[in-house]
Amino acid sequence: MTLELREMVFIATALLTTLPALLVVFSRNILYSAFALFFTFLGTSGLYFFLGAEFLAITQVVVYIGGVSVILLFAILLTRDIDEIKKTNTMSLGRAVPGGVAVLAISAVFIYAIGETKWAASGDETGVPALTVKPLGDLLLNKYLFAFEVVSVLLLAVLIGSLVIARRSVK
Amino acid sequence: MEIIGIQSYLVIGQILFAAGLLTAVSKRNIIGIFMGIELILNSAAINFAAFSKFTAVSLEGQVFSMFIIVLAAAEAAIALALLLAIYKRYDDINADNLTTLKL
Amino acid sequence: MRAFIETYGYLIVLLPLMGAAINGALGRRLAASFGERPGGYIACLSVAGSFALSLAAFTAVLSAGGEAIVNRAYVWVEVGNLRADVAFLFDPLSAVMILIITGVGLLIHVYSTAYMKGDEGYYRYFSYLNLFVFAMLLLVLGENALLMFIGWEGVGLCSYLLIGFWFSESRNAIAANKAFIVNRIGDFGFLVGLFLLYWLVFEGTGAGASEGVSLLSFTYLAANVHLLEGVTIFGVGAATVVCLALFIGAAGKSAQIPLYVWLPDAMAGPTPVSALIHAATMVTAGVYMIGRLNPLFSMSPVALAVVAVIGAGTALFAATMGVLENDIKKVLAYSTVSQLGYMFLAMGVGAYSAGIFHLLTHAFFKACLFLGAGSVIIAMHHEQDIRRMGGLRSSMPRTSATFIIAAASIAGLPPLSGFFSKDEILWSAFASGHGHPALWLVGLLTAGLTAFYMTRLVVLVFFGKNRSGEPQAGEEGHGEGIKESPAAITVPLIVLAFFSVTAGFVGVPGKSLIAGFLEPALGRHEIEGAGHALEYALMAASVLTALGGAGLAVLLYIRKPELPGLLAGKFALIYRLVYRKYYVDEIYGLIFVEGTKALARASAFFDKYAVDLLVNLSGLLLRVQSRIAGWFDDRFIDGMVNLLADSVMGCGDLARRVQTGRVQAYILVLLLAVAGGIVIKAII
Structure with a gap:
């Protein structure tokens, strides 16, 4: 089986996404987990490019890598002493074993289902515009305007709410 | 089966989902749990984007992914705030020790 | 202009609504930082x-030659066959109405800035007043009956x-409740009328929202009411039933018999x-x-006759009650009821x-008149009894002249x-096709009574001796004295007085401008023969x-001046009857309020004797039975209960261990359950 360059890049991206995700699960060091998560986000962004969703990919980079990852690092630095970092992200075996069994079972069923489903003629890219930013904006500001507004109100509420929660000193 | 097909995306999404779920269930550190939740959200967003391209042939799935990203950002902000509040209150972020739900 | x-x-x-919103939401803060004036300005400006x-x-309607102009904002409801737009209908009728509402409303807003000065609810007052103007404009401009109902x-x-603005006094709160409750009765009729109308028109045309038809739109109704011809409900003409319900x-909103009491x-x-x-x-x-x-009402001579008779009756009835009233505002209130009766009389004889x-x-x-009364009331330091006024002409020249x-005019x-306007109505009542000389006679009597009680009011308030005990301008005495009101009060009075003099000229008999203008909306009203x-x-x-x-x-x-007392003594019975307003409030109180209370008492009686007897009897039976059961209980049941209790406690002890209080443990349980479900589903 020969692989085109495009397919090789795709496989690399997929691995970049999934392998760090596994590291997130199994690492005992919270900093490693955080950096692994960073790579997963990056890989996801790459997958969005493959899906023809440039805008999503950029947003992913800006929001997740620029925002969420930084917040995570802040959270870690604000709450833990660095010297005991090696066992900061341990798992509870009592939960991990049954949880792992259940997760594996679910995954097996779903992957089986994904394989068995007769997907409609795949790869038909004619329906999705080449450049998605403008139509996406149209959708957001026309059909989904209400949801858009609700989300913006939610963000405002989050902005205020997180300030209130974080600064309240509980005695 | 093509390599860049819908199945690949769904399988990647499923792996992320499984990893996220396991993380959320088993980690002791609240930050770890939070990472698991972010993984789950990401897997859902990937699935939406994939369906948007391969089955629905419209951009609506991408709109959903957009909303997921926005909500994840909001959730991260709140989570950090809660985390700091919990840390101030208990001087600890080990979820095993937070048992006030027990009455 | 039309576009x-x-x-x-x-x-x-929208403007008055915005005014109301600003005053309602920010009024308190504005008042706190800038004083009360900005709130009043905002309200006045919006109107x-x-x-x-x-x-x-x-002017747009005028230049359109009376053709209706519709401003369609958006589709409000579209459910099943019901469609209602938020749309505003500008035709001669509504154009005249909005001029009255906003014009008189503006004058009254200006007047209120002075009248309500210093009241702690200043901004609240203007918020309500603006809201009222909004609602009234909505009522008048609404393109369909649903919007009108809102x-x-x-x-x-x-x-x-x-x-109930000054609700801290329970008298005011009770009056507000009374008005609201009596209006509910009327609104119920209105609503029933609307439902019937909707149903009948739908039955008649079969068209609905799917055809883009707004069934309750007034233009659609006007074009389709003829479909009600020949339809009957319980043997009565459909148009008559709908009209009477409406x-x-x-009658509730416009204070006609029997709902005028509020x-x-x-x-x-x-x-x-x-x-x-x-x-x-x-x-x-x-x-x-x-x-x-009016197209609907014109179809039902019976309903029109009812309207005319009720209108005429109310006009006369209320006028007689105004004759002996001593509260300056209540005299005007009865006069309002009476004049509204006139209007209904006109409607009822088809002279829309x-x-x-x-x-x-x-x-x-x-x-x-009301604003003048308000001016007098301020000057008299909230005295409303006309027996304690008198001679105010000299100290309040502008108020008295306009009053x-x-x-x-009235x-x-x-x-x-x-x-x-009154003459137009009387003439229609006498000579129109729906009219009757008897209606005219009642109207004439009312006109005489109106002149009588208005003259009495003017004489007692502005002429004669000052009976208030407060000094007037140029008099010596104690108290703060009676002064003319400020310009914010007198200017609206003068403007209104000017129109009271001149407004009649748009309706000079023979070449009535207003009748011609309203013709596209209300139809021509010819009096022949x-x-x-x-x-x-x-x-x-009528002049005589x-x-x-x-x-x-x-x-x-x-x-x-000694004659009224003498007459009152001579006709004591009639005097008392009229003075107490024919005891209508008392009768309503007896029938409805006391009726409700009596029903409650009867229920209480039934409860006490019939229900309680049953309860007591069954109680006795139960006691006997429980003696027997108790013995059985001690011996047999307790053993079983204890066994059950022990086993429940054992189970509880087991279940307690699951309740760790850790969120993740709960999630795990959830996860296991979901996984189990999915796997089982997959296998099956």
Whole structure:
């Protein structure tokens, strides 16, 4: 089986996404987990490019890598002493074993289902515009305007709410 | 089966989902749990984007992914705030020790 | 101009709403940081803007030759066959109405800035007042009956809020409740009428929202009411049933027999409110509604006759009650009820434009009278009893002059506006196809009584000796004295008095401008087979009656002040009957309030004796039975219960271990359950 360059890049991206995700699960060091998560986000962004969703990919980079990852690092630095970092992200075996069994079972069923489903003629890219930013904006500001507004109100509420929660000193 | 097909995306999404779920269930550190939740959200967003391209042939799935990203950002902000509040209150972020739900 | 109204007509309605929202939401803060004045300015400005736009709309309708202009904002409801747009209908009828509402409303807003000065609810007052203007405009401009109903309820709500404005006094709160509850009865009728109408029109046309038809739109109704021809409900013509149901609504809102009882009590609110809501605008909503649905009412002679008879009856009945009333505002309230009766009389004889004409002139002179009364009340330091006034003419020249002009107008003295409009109604009542000389006679009597009690009011308040104990201008005495009110109060009075004089000229008999203008909306009202000689004779009769009534009042209260007491003694029975307002409130209290209480007492009695007896009997039986059971219980059941309790505790002990209080443990359980479900589903 020969692989085109495009397919090789795709496989690399997929691995970049999934392998760090596994590291997130199994690492005992919270900093490693955080950096692994960073790579997963990056890989996801790459997958969005493959899906023809440039805008999503950029947003992913800006929001997740620029925002969420930084917040995570802040959270870690604000709450833990660095010297005991090696066992900061341990798992509870009592939960991990049954949880792992259940997760594996679910995954097996779903992957089986994904394989068995007769997907409609795949790869038909004619329906999705080449450049998605403008139509996406149209959708957001026309059909989904209400949801858009609700989300913006939610963000405002989050902005205020997180300030209130974080600064309240509980005695 | 093509390599860049819908199945690949769904399988990647499923792996992320499984990893996220396991993380959320088993980690002791609240930050770890939070990472698991972010993984789950990401897997859902990937699935939406994939369906948007391969089955629905419209951009609506991408709109959903957009909303997921926005909500994840909001959730991260709140989570950090809660985390700091919990840390101030208990001087600890080990979820095993937070048992006030027990009455 | 027309295109402007078609696009921006909604602004007329929206501006007062914005004013209300600003005052309602920010009024307290504005008042705290800038004093109370900005709130008043905002309210006045919003109505002034509305008034300017109304003028534009009026000219647009005028230049469109009476053709209706519709401003369609958006589709509001589209459910099943029901479709209602938020759309505003500008036709001659609504154009005249919005001019009255915003014009008189603006004057009253300006007046209120002075009248309510220093009141702690200043901004709240203006918020309500603006909200009222919004609701009233919605009622009038609504393109369909549903929108009209929203406005209809809105004005009711504002009326309630404003009557009970000083709610810390329970008397005011009770008056507000009374107004609201009585109005609910009317609104129920209105709603039933609307439902019936909707159903009948739908049955008739079969068209609905799917065809893009708004069934309750007035233009659609006007074009399709003929479908009700020949349809009957319980053997009565459908049009008659619908009209009567709607008329119940009109009678509630416009204070007609038998639902008029709330209006005199509504005088508990601030005086400008009485002027705007309970004289000039809201109470005329019923008249407007009949005018708006005139094609429907024209189909049912029976309903029209009912309207005319109730209107005439109310006019006379309320006028007699005004004769002996001593509260300055209540005299005006009864007079309002009476004049509304006139309007319904006009509607009932099919003279729709005459009714609207009287509505117009009445808005001016009655608002002027109420505002003048408010001015007097301020000057008298909130004394409302006319027996304790008198001689105010010298110290309040502007108030008294405008009040006297308006009183002369309502009394029907030529050539003031009230003369023309009243005469138009009387002439229609006498000569139109639906009319009857008896209706005319009742109207004539009412005109005489109106002249009598208005003259009495003027004489007792402004002439004669000062009976208040407060010194007037140029008199020595104690107290703060009686002073003329400030310009914010007198200017609206002068403007209203000016229109009380001149508004009549738009309806000069023979070449009535207003009838011509309203014709596209209300149809032509021809009176045939009656000569001008007869018309002039009737006119002379009504003028003579008015002069006679006025003269009688002058005789009784100036020339021979001892005579009223003498007459009261001689006709003690009638005097008491009228003085106590025919005991209508008492009768209603007895029938409805006491009836409800009696029902409650009967229920209580039934409860106490019948139900309690049963309960006691069964209690006794139970006691006997429980003795037996108790013995059995001790021996057999307890053993089983203890066994059960022990096993439950054992289970609980097991279940307790699951409740760790850790969120993740709960998630794990959830996860296991979901996984189990999915796997089972997959295997099956």
